[in-house]
Amino acid sequence: MNPIQMVDTVTQYRKIKAEIDSAVMQVIESGQYIGGNAVQTFRQDLEKFLNVPYVIPCANGTDALQVALMSLGLKPGDEVITPAFTYFATAEVVALLNLTPVFVDVDPQTFNIDVDQIAAKITPKTKVILPVHLFGQPADMAPLLALAKENGLFVVEDAAQAIGSEYVFPDGTSQKVGTIGDIGTTSFYPSKNLGAFGDGGALFTRDEEFAARITRICNHGVSKNRYLHEVIGVNSRLDGVQAAILSAKLRHLTEYNSARQAAADQYDQLLSGISGLITPYRAPYGNHVFHQYTLRLTAGREVRDAVKSGLDALKIPSMIYYPVPLHLQEAYAPYGYSAGDFPVSEQLSAEVISLPMHSELTSDQIEYIVQHFLAVYQPIYSS
């Protein structure tokens, strides 16, 4: 049995080494290291995969979020509604642009923004709803879109953890996450479901005008002449080597996501019916692509932390995503939130623990992980 890792990008690479190596060598031989054919090809490959007319690659998932917000023509102090339980970057770019992050609690089953709590947060300054498809599961987009439409708000989807996942609308049609709102963003950080061998990110949109603005902002505010800058932008681009790697890996993404789902099925089966333990919920309106396999240990923080230490001692990898909800992060103190504001986010941050999850997990490894997890958890839980 291979050593167990939280994410195993090297085993994944070895299985398609010939494809990746030749794609990388082609870029090196071409001399087109920034821009060029590899980036254009990846852009088209991803447009086809997502069934969206415009993909704009950029340097990372955080830039993708920043550029998305920059393209909406917002004013300082405009409000962006976003979940309190997510990765820091989602709200960081909001604050960085002098916009105001307005947090909303999450649903205890899906861990995604609780759409029923959004309406109460809408003010005349609200301009954007920014849902996150956390851990690979779609947020509930149909009611969220309805609310946005009713109130004239933009929707920017943070799909950094959910590329390939589909949301199923009440009428039975489905769409890939990130292509549902006005703009979607993703990250190709190596551990993401579609990971580069370095940094990368992208924006998606169906709107030609947004696509043009996003392209311009990513390139120092230039659209026609290279030295005529129409707006203030940033320098955010995907390099050719990463693009070539991503095109090769995109061909396997569906298979990688299926492997994650099969691993989740096996975990679910081995961990069902254990007291004090909740396995991941799968919402009927979407397919979960399991960026993370995240359990809730309902006994709370002390037990959860003791289990984490026990697993560490046995060299079974595990992670706490996320130990502190955003409204209690020191960096967001200026927005005036306090403990108790978002009880579900606070409860989740005390209860969650993520087990190893990636496309290369074998059933032997999963059995080994669960056997050791239970050997650690059960005595702590019953004491």
Ligand SMILES: *Cc1c(COP(=O)(O)O)cnc(C)c1O
């Ligand atoms: C990873 C991630 C980001 C940021 O992506 P980077 O490529 O690391 O900048 C943003 N939002 C979420 C939810 C993420 O998981």
